[in-house]
Amino acid sequence: MTLKNLNNSYKYRRIYDSKKSESLVMADSIGLKEDYEANENDTLSIPIIIQNVSNGPIQTIKCDIQYNESVLFLESVEVGNLTNGWTILTGDNVHSVTLTTTDSSISIKNESSGNIFNLHFNVTGNAGDTTAIYPENIDMANTANLHGSVLSTNKTVDINNETTVPSEDDSSGNGGSGGGGGGATGEEFENIASKHAQVSKVAAGEDVRYEFSEDDIDLMTIQFTSLSNEGQSKTSVEVLKDTSALVDSSAPGKVYQNLNIWVGNVAFNEDDMEDPVVGFRVSKEWISDNDVEPSSVVLCRYNDGEWTQLPTEVIDENENYFIYESETPGFSPFAISAIYEEEETSADSTTTLNESLEDRLKEEVENRAENESTVASGFGILLTVGVLMIIALLIRR
Template identity: 90%
Template sequence: MTLKKVKVLFGILSILIITLLLPIGANSTESLVMADLIGLKEDYEANENDTLSIPIIIQNVSNGPIQTIKCDIQYNESVLFLESVEVGDLTNGWTILTGDNVHSITLTTPDSSISIRNGSSGNIFNLHFNVTGNAGDTTAIYPEDIDMANTANLHGSVLSTNKTVDINNKKTTVPSEDDSSGNGGSGGGGGGATGEEFENIASKHAQVSKVAAGEDVRYEFSEDDIDLMTIQFTSLSNEGQTKTSVEVLKDTSALVDSSAPGKVYQNLNIWVGNVAFDEDDMEDPVVGFRVSKEWISDNDVEPSSIVLCRYNDGEWTQLPTEVIGEDKDYFTYESETPGFSPFAITAISQKEESSANATSGLNESLEEIMKEKTDNKTESKSNETPGFGVLLTCGVLTIIALLTRKKN
């Protein structure tokens, strides 16, 4: 075979190879998983302190079935707090993973039989937010960096939709049933996700702050219907964006077994982070609050008698409290607390405290006397003066009655 013939055959063979490879390349391109869009279907409106659930949808899947979806959700963290993510109708049975940044979401099917089929449209996951912004705030919300993979592990991207969430000023005023328990309350009443009775919540407030190990964390509240002003502590762990919720109550919390001691100015529930973030993850927690001078005057109590009480392990504890300032309408205070739970701002006078201690001590003495009387009775009945035990008991009960009358 001459060199010329070899060249001709080699050229023909090259053309055949290229011709065969072209369809493969075309098929690879055509096999990239696709969809018309992934994102929000519409704009949303919400009220201050609301909860908001937003479905993320996919439309018209092609070159599937889809087995993995990854994306980042973008929104303004000062307006919305992402509480949780759950699967949608098309991903029921899938696994959801969120990275260190909760914005990053990955959905994976454990079984190819529940992949998202070609032509499918519907909800792929749901975002559950708490509204932390104020009336007039707005935020865009959309997925980006979307990546999808099909059963052949061929990846594709898709157009995302950009929608908005607007915060309205529709706070519902809820009058307090007992003015002596505080200034009265307004708006934004919430539901009992914390276990508190819905009807007992006068208003609900939330703030979000970054929590990092070794750093001081501070939450501030400035609404008129809440007298809690600040919550601060030093974090011992990395928690990322962490929400603090405060429920201003109309009456004693449904989570406690008894009313706080003294004259109650305001009942509160304070929750920081989730159940995994507790007092072991923080140090030096301090709560700042205020009390109306008008309330102090109307209830005939001293500014120095104001204390913050915390309910924990079945009992109320008076926390170290000091006055740190005042203006024309309020005294401001700070209290050190070992943790967060139901609280009450109360006025406890020294007279009330000493009387309570005296009564408690007298009750203990009565128990000791009765025990001693019983022991002596078993040792010698012959030396017992007739009727002496009855007289002794009546005398002690009379003293208790006199002390109680004096206290009142």
């Protein structure tokens, strides 16, 4: 499916192709049955409906779906009830779809109406955004390999100003496990300072890189090597005002910025990535104000109920920022944090002090034992001498 931004909308359009007979009408219409509303960060499934098939049976359907890419991100396409058992073929772009069957028993018969395929979207737009959705470049063929035309119906999707919060089970697929990145994440709307989303092409063996340059986000890059040919992958980042609602405790140390990072979609997940690396920056002013060393900054990741400090190193600096890179095994809630060195020094000092006290106590006990032994020995000698003197006096008498 070819994706284009929409500047003009229309309700119906008749599609023709050089291979089609000018007079052959394959159905009354194809498209959406109604308008839709969705919330920010929501997921949305839209069925594409064919009405009143004619000159069938139909065995091949091709089309492009047009909509505004800045408002919606297409996760996947699946067969509908009228194409159950058909084959879906995709090209280099996951949106280029052909539905076909060679089994005449499941071809779409004349006068049939229903769902021919389903579109699964993530909402990437903001409240107040709207987009038209309609199929274009429709090519339908019947079992006699004759091609014809069909009306395309145009509907819209409007984005509301609410955020859908899924159940704990729903959010774990995107959050705690570190996978996913599509749809509502479960983060509290009031805790989100800003949201950033990008889409990139992915191909097996190639490096994928997302770059962020906005002032309100200190995440700079996300990169990995793709192990799969899935066409496209999306990254979604939520810059948070405070600790993520998806975690049970705050990150260790002095937190600089809390983030939720999701990378991938239904067709492309962490199993399709190799060597993920996150690049970020930390303000030199913040480091100075909080009296921390640049080397004490780490990226912390929350996964499986606990925070983990990821391998992090300073790779560069400029006038205002130190630049870092950190290796991560997956994506979920994160925190850029500084681990104070004095905390570690204090812990070491306490341990040393305890060990010193124990040694002194042990030495004192041993000295007392020796003293008691010495006193007891001296008393015994004096007693013996006294007894001998008494015996000597008795003998003299």
